[in-house]
Amino acid sequence: MNIASKPLVFRFDCPWCGTKDVSFKSCAWCIASPVRYSDWFGECGHCYRGVVVSVPPNVRVEDAQDMYRTRDSSFGEVTIAPTLPSTGAPPHTPANVERFFEQGMANLSGQWDAAGAMFRKALDTALTAKFPDIKGSLAQRIQKAGDDGLLTSDMAEWAHEIRRLGNEAVHEDDPFSEGDARVLHSFTDLVLRYLFTLPGMMAVARAGAGEEADPSA
Ligand SMILES: [Zn+2]
Known part of the structure; x- marks a missing residue:
């Protein structure tokens, strides 16, 4: 030393x-x-x-x-x-969704309103990109996606417990607490992984397997 x-x-x-x-x-x-x-x-x-x-x-x-x-x-x-936390969106997230997610991450060190609003926006954009036909409020769309088996029922259930997603009593203008912003970050991250990362990895893996299986390759 x-x-x-x-x-x-x-x-x-x-x-x-x-x-x-x-x-x-x-x-x-x-x-x-x-x-x-x-x-x-x-x-x-x-x-x-x-x-x-x-x-x-x-x-x-x-x-x-x-x-x-x-x-x-x-x-x-x-x-x-310690390792810097990753500020990027999960792999295979579309660029427009990623932009909002990254802005949420950039504000996740104290600007809870900005962070929370950006994670909500990322979630909103992600659901619109993936399920353009499902209409309604964010909470309603998450519920519908859960009912239709497009999100897991656990995710839809968790969404209801998140104060800023499922609780109708919370007004849009209410400030986000640190807890609100952090739980919204975890939920958004999970939903993006489910909607984009898993299918994306699956497509990559299948393409790789296809190449190996192709005798002419
Ligand atoms: Zn420091």
Whole structure:
């Protein structure tokens, strides 16, 4: 373990508070032999939580964020612990739905109204894209999709328990609580996986199996 008398500053997106490109103050690092990776302990300038950034040999920790962002592994892989939560929509989600989901994720570090509204919008757009013939309020459409076997009955049932989806007493203008936003995030993520990721993976797997089974290929 090496201790610096003067702190070094590097920038990263904080996995704890979600602040983008925040300064981390670092006074301690170690170099792991024989791989010569260096592990830097940093303190977030916003929430004061700690992270460990591991950088390959011959890479400055100040340059690590750019390599992490662009997945540039020409010198080796840069990692951060704890892991940054993924902010992307589940695989195979259509682009217009993904846009709303990502805006929800970008606000899931304290802007609960914006996050909640964007997850609702992602859900709304996803159901419209998948089932254009099902009309009505969001809650009604989820119910109908559940009744028709297009969503699982567990999902439709859970939707009713989500304050901002199933509870008619909640007014559209009511602010989202942190709990509202987080549960809506989990539900939206699950629905997108069911509607888009599973069928998408299935199509990929079948296409792969088809290629293998084709003797002329
Ligand atoms: Zn932080």
